[in-house]
Amino acid sequence: MLSQKAKYAMRALIYLAKARDDKADTPPVGIAEIAAKQAVPRKFLELILLELKRHGLVQSYRGKHGGYALAKAPEGIYFGDVIRLIDGPLAQLPCASLTAYRRCADCEDEATCAIRHVLKQVRDASAGILDRTSLSDVLDGRSGGMVMGDGI
């Protein structure tokens, strides 16, 4: 399951991307505004935005008229990165992860482990979608990036 936190993070980022889309000159958006418009608990959102900032996805400005803005173009912010950041690896098993591989403690023979093999395929398919879908793919109702088979 996607955590509530990751969902809030995505909502905030999409909101920031839209704010940027609306005007050429983008002033920072305050936490309070994002929280109110996206139905996210304000104090919780503070933590999330701070984390996004520390990982370079958003920029912050303090003081009056301060707030948050995307740190890079929406084209460069991918679902996969956000989810990894908040919820950890996309793979459903550590041993099936590409970016955060760890051996399973109780694994007898990784090479022939069927569970690993199948879940690695699932990971690759998921990452194939999430690492190719960016905020920009999602801004105007379109979503899913260059993925085939979604009926468009």
Next chain:
Amino acid sequence: MLSQKAKYAMRALIYLAKARDDKADTPPVGIAEIAAKQAVPRKFLELILLELKRHGLVQSYRGKHGGYALAKAPEGIYFGDVIRLIDGPLAQLPCASLTAYRRCADCEDEATCAIRHVLKQVRDASAGILDRTSLSDVLDGRSGGMVMGDGI
């Protein structure tokens, strides 16, 4: 993440499938044997097998020489079913699930929800793999069923 419980369940089922493969006449396999050979806590495995039985994946026999056996051919037992049974829906959001759809409580407009749209694609891709890979696809080192692109 795949729960430990689901991992144990898969291990037990694969073990039972192999036991069946070895001899034409398959006697039931005791919990104790599965637990020992697959490094699964015995009492925990009891709960798991009971659950698998209630859902019709395995059969049980009581008394001396009792134990468990698959309730159907390995060809008919899919990864997707087992994971759904133990861990719940494959989708990472209730609103992206096909078999267990639920609206998100705080969703403003589901039709245009980008998060939902993307995670639905991920679900479909995952289910496409997990619902086509059965125990039989995995018995002899082969794994992954009729899925393309895994280098075989």
Next chain:
DNA sequence: TAAAATCTCTATAGGGTTAATAGAGAATAT
């Protein structure tokens, strides 16, 4: 019939994670 082996079932408990809240601190604009 008694004993042994095995599955069945309900209850419970410890540890970790998640979601959220609180409150003091630091920076900035006016």
Next chain:
DNA sequence: ATATTCTCTATTAACCCTATAGAGATTTTA
């Protein structure tokens, strides 16, 4: 200066995951 805003550390309540315990029911065998 003062108001506004982000920054940071702590804390908490609820929940879920993993596992264990123990009594009960069923079947085989002697």
